[in-house]
Amino acid sequence: MKKSDFYFDLPKELIAQDPLEDRSASRLLLLDKNTGAVSHRVFRQITEYLRPGDCLVLNNTKVIPARLLGQREKTGGHVELLLLKRRQDDVWETLVKPGKKCRPGARISFGDGLLTAEVLETVEEGNRLVRFTYDGIFEEVLDRLGEMPLPPYITHKLQDKNRYQTVYAKYEGSAAAPTAGLHFTQSLLDQITEMGVETAYVTLHVGLGTFRPVKEENVLEHHMHSEFYQVTDEAAQKINRVKEKGGRIICVGTTSCRTVESAADENGIVRPGCAQTDIFIYPGYRFKVLDGLITNFHLPESTLVMLVSALAGREHVLAAYREAIRERYRFFSFGDAMFIADFS
Structure with a gap:
């Protein structure tokens, strides 16, 4: 077949x-x-x-509004992070673009520091394990900062x-x-x-x-x-x-x-x-x-x-x-x- x-x-x-x-x-x-x-x-x-x-x-x-847009803390370079799977508490498996710029130890800031992520390791298929740091409840922070992870063939911004x-x-x-x-x-x-x-x-x-x-x-x-x-x-x-x-x-x-x-x-x-x-x-x-x-x-x-x-x-x-x-x-x-x- x-x-x-x-x-x-x-x-x-x-x-x-x-x-x-x-x-x-x-x-x-x-x-x-x-x-x-x-x-x-x-x-x-x-x-x-x-x-x-x-x-x-x-x-x-x-x-979940799993698409996060942020900046690398050292250089200010733009990063797109997509949450794939929660591994434990605040550690998530993610898809990161550009991945080459986000090696273990890299830190990413979202929403002027309301949420930060540290890259822990690279896993299967180049995905990254990251640990999030924030104040309050993660789901509330995500709802505020995250966007719906629309498929790549949808280019229009979702209004609702x-x-x-x-x-x-x-x-x-x-x-x-x-x-x-x-x-x-x-x-x-x-x-x-x-x-x-x-x-x-x-x-x-x-x-x-x-x-x-x-x-x-x-x-x-x-x-x-x-x-x-x-x-x-x-x-x-x-x-x-x-x-x-x-x-x-x-x-x-x-x-x-x-x-x-x-x-x-x-x-x-x-x-x-x-x-x-x-x-x-x-x-x-x-x-x-x-x-x-x-x-x-x-x-x-x-x-x-x-x-x-x-x-x-x-x-x-x-x-x-x-x-x-x-x-x-x-x-x-x-x-x-x-x-x-x-x-x-």
């Missing part, structure tokens, strides 16, 4: 730069995972394709931090949003619940590894970075009960999909607990839990396109993407959505 098998040509102007004013006004492409048939709707019409007894699985992780959060975001820890969930309003979720559709919340803290490009031409040689996930007793019981009764498990986003598939045993029973997952889902994978997927449109040759292709078939997915491009759908994080299921 080759990386180039998942390539498609995307016009740059179709990359969404700003969120829509109304989250649920995004377009929705319906893709039948068995036949490849495609139709077009508006996202809020998703209620017409959900059934009483289904279960929506949503990732309630919360994005909350637009890069789902309305149900709860547990802080992500370096990127689970973007399929951005289309839901609380009103739409209430409507879905009133229909008799269950909602189960899981947590997977999204790391940048999910979005790193596949470098190897042989897909099977790609190594996924691990991410923390948690499935509560309540969520596991709800998913298992719906599955047992013949309802569909519909994951909102690839992160929810990866969570339930990681937490399930060979019989498809979801087990509660916390763990790290580096699951890599690509064509040939047999889904143990998931029946349908609500997702955004992903980058060419990415692991996320491979995951979607595992569910609906590479040919069907690439044909649907070509149709979306013809119809001028908006792509990536602030873009439109796709619902993949059996619509027969």
